[in-house]
Amino acid sequence: MTTESMEEYFVQGVQELYDTEQQLVDALETLAEGTEDEEASRAFSEHREETQGHVDRLERVFEAIGEEPEAKEDRVVGELIDEHEQFAGENDGEILDRYNMSVGQKTEHYEIAAYGNVTSLADELGYGEAADLLEENLREEEAALEEVTELSEQFDQQQVAAE
Incomplete structure (x- = not known):
């Protein structure tokens, strides 16, 4: 696939994030329901609600850049879900439970990288409003990574202490 401009590259990145966040709304529900650890389950459930907010915010990004909301398949997240x-x-x-936390961390790292890239590009392309909205999602993803990392560390300590 040939990309003709940086703007087109940016739009494709936002489209992939739109797909990512839509896939993760369902995946986070699965993680919340499939995790026995109450704190981790609660965190997945709360992040699901936040992720729905990311979808909504991305729709505002599309509006800010004059594009219709459209998802472009993100195979990376699809593979993580299949795995x-x-x-x-x-x-x-x-x-x-520990695997669920691990996949949560992997996903957050991926999203942080993707949001970092499109946020920077939005800023360079002069899409200030879009950059601000993307930055909000980026900060929330960073906070989610911090939370799931802390939960993972606490979980590991509890498991080792129980052995």
Whole structure:
């Protein structure tokens, strides 16, 4: 696929993030329901609501740049979801809980990188309003990564202490 301009590249990035966030709304519900650890389950559920806000904010980004909201398949997140489905089908209990936290961290790192790229590009292209909206999503993703990392560390400490 040939991309003709930086603006087109930017729009494709926003379209991929739009797909990512839509996929994650459902995936976070699955994580919340499939995690026995109450704190982690609550965090996944809360982040699901936040992720729906990211979808809404991305729709405002499209409006700000004069584009119709359109999702462009993000195969990376699709693969993470497929991998999770396979692992969850074969594991349960604390192993699945820890895996769920791990996949949450992987996803947050990916989203942070993607949002960092499109935010910078929006700013360079003169899309100030879009850059501000994207920056909001970026900051929330960074906070979510921090939370899931802390939960993972606490979980690990509890598991080691129990052995």
